[in-house]
Amino acid sequence: KPTEAPERKIRDLIFFVDLKLFNSDLHLNFFRFAHGDLSLLFAFSFDLSFVSFGFSEIRFTEIRSDDRAIIPFDEFGFTHSGLLKLNVSQIALSNPDPDLDFSKVGFFLCTPDAWMHVLQQLEDREVTCVLNSDLVKVVFNFKSLNGKSNFDTVYKESDADQYTLVFANCLSQVKVSMNVRSAMYNLDGKKNTRDYLSAGRTILPRVYFLLSLIYFTLAGVWIYVLYKKRLTVFRIHFFMLAVVILKAFNLVCEAEDKSYIKRTGTAHGWDVLFYIFSFLKGITLFTLIVLIGTGWSFLKPYLQDKEKKVLMIVIPLQVVANIAQVVIDETGPFAQDWIAWKQVFLLVDVVCCCAVLFPIVWSIKNLREAARTDGKAAVNLMKLTLFRQYYIVVICYIYFTRVVVYALETITSYKYLWTSVVAGELATLAFYVFTGYKFKPEAHNPYFVIDDEEEEAAAEQLKLEDEFEL
Template identity: 80%
Template sequence: MAFSSSLFFLLSLLCLTFFPPSLAEIRFTEIRNDDRPFIPLDQFGFTHSGRLELSVSKISLSDSKLDLSKVGFFLCTLDSWLHVLRQLEDREITCVLQSDLIESVYTFNSLNNADSFNTEYVQKDADQYNLVFANCYEQQLKISMDVRSAMYNLDGKGLVRDYLSAGRTILPRVYFLFSLAYFGLAGLWIYILYKKRLTAFRIHFFMLAVLILKALNLLCEAEDKSYIKRTGSAHGWDVLFYIFSFLKGISLFTLIVLIGTGWSFLKPYLQDKEKKVLMIVIPLQVVANIAQVVIDESGPYGHDWFTWKQIFLLVDVVCCCAVLFPIVWSIKNLREAARTDGKAAVNLMKLTLFRHYYIVVICYIYFTRVVVYALETITSYKYSWTSVVCAELATLSFYVFTGYKFKPEAHNPYFVIDDEEEEAAAEALKLEDEFEL
């Protein structure tokens, strides 16, 4: 087995660690004329009462005369695979299925000319395992088959199945609690809009829509995960989750762009360059959501899985960068206006507001895109739910900050400034310019 193929598989396992599959723990996989040396099928955190049910049918081999003990399914942890790599490099073994560091589930020499098999594997060692199909005859043997894998843990009495990976089994409650928090914020925002309806702008009603979409998205995700936990499959709840996830993603990025431009509460229109940002962000969000659906539905065994994963990451980065430009433009325009229109205090306060918002947006993007993924990798699989909680807490804080800073005001502090404050702000701006020089 080529060492480069083994290294590629290591990267596959690392990607699974960064982006664990989010759909059902009962997976149906169709493999057709595939000659890849390794096909990662799923990842699951087992407790001491873990089970794997593997059902494979319609098996077709391009050459059945080969030694089929070098073809089959196995379980391994990421640590064990690192040691297997060393064994392959040192020529201690020629096939991964020969290693005593992996747990063989089924090898094809047991088929006895059959085209299907069913097996159950009991996993008593608690850890996070990857289910992998190995073909040690790379580019010599093409395989077609239908694979059904079910991975679950049993409760203390061994009666109830839990199809969510250990460490993610409490996610239904986590998502439900956060959905209640957002519904509560939506109710509070409705009260604020009613109480200060004379000073509410269109952007404030758009904020309400974003809150409701986020709450519905979390509610559907809670039900989705709860159904998977009980049955192993989503049965339609994933469709609602994708719909609200799509609408939430578009609305959130659009809201950041609109706030960054000062639309509605500072000016009633968008400039051409600001419209172009929206025309870029919205289609990219459509592409990102399509990529997310393909990634979740196909799983890491798909030929194009890595391609779609790269597309998703690239699009997400571009969207995050694009939404920062309107805020930078607003800061630049307000700074120029503070020097020229004689309203230094007003523009300086707006300038300070947009600077703060710019910093918060960057921190939010950095935390949810980088820190959360890093936390996912360094945290034990038993506590993988903590990364979800951190991401949702960061998002909730971002929503609260945005609402607090841009809430409707009966006496808007950014427009009602007395002469003394105007002079003080003008002096502060002058000192700031001298300091920069």
């Protein structure tokens, strides 16, 4: 609870950071606190769907008339040979009064664990400004400007850990405008080269490239299957091939994107191709799940109106989700609208994941009713079983990639953040393989080649089976 101080102005701040709270890894969405002479004010909001920001390339940022007390920039995992290059130009202060203590304005590095102790120091009034804490590593404070409007500094970090570059302004009457160019990297001792990827992500280019080779191999296998069983191929099978190929190209572009960032700090245009293929892959994947769920092409040649409405919802939402993802990746937590875009992305992603389940549920319901009325119990039972399995697998895939992978990223040390990426990609690969195997073209379609004994057994099973509950 805040100390009652009606005569004082409480300024709200927003700062995103990963915290370990009471030995439990909890992801803090945001908190507000007062600075200066004010007591600490907490307002926690936990969101298990929120992912931590992790930008590592050279970044140029424009800050204009900003009075936020805390502006987080980039998060980076340093090794024992880490460096931060900070170039700040066109600095303009709304109140350049020389009597003000500008040592309370500047940049600092802080680990997630240390930040929790800094908050405690502020609450206990051991310090009146974040920059006065001995737990943060001050990179530069504005007292050293001496009337200049720019500065360049290089900060060497020998303590291996995950750090966040933060700008602090403990002077409530001062608004700051500036251009900030930040570059964080690790030095490779053997080759004496720069690595602009965080310590836990430096292996990702090789991971993505290896996965792309696996998907290209899958595409080749699928083409061979379609050729061998071309007499029983449906349009949905070609759509599945397109999804696999787009996924493979998406991984290639992501591998090149991360590879260029690793060596130079910038993407050199590969990020544009990555966004394009990511956009196409996202739309086609969700559309494929909807089409398979409806039984389009291999069970029925057309879509019902309600199924078309699902597609009309999913596709535009995927467009919005990809736009939000681009904004999130290309800006950062320093942008004042970054929070809103992040929330839009999470909301749209959840809605899409829920929407694609409805066609599968409708198909299960229709097959259940058909199995009891049309006399083809065995045929419909096999279809029903397959759609049940697919429904469960889709649920598991969504849950794993949206929740389990996030939890793994949260509890894993910064040195092994690549493991959460590998886990998510392996889950996606398993989902693709399962979908292709279960819905592959068959020369002797098991849906229609059923003898009398199997049909009677299936009919008995339907009579004894309880109603399927979702």
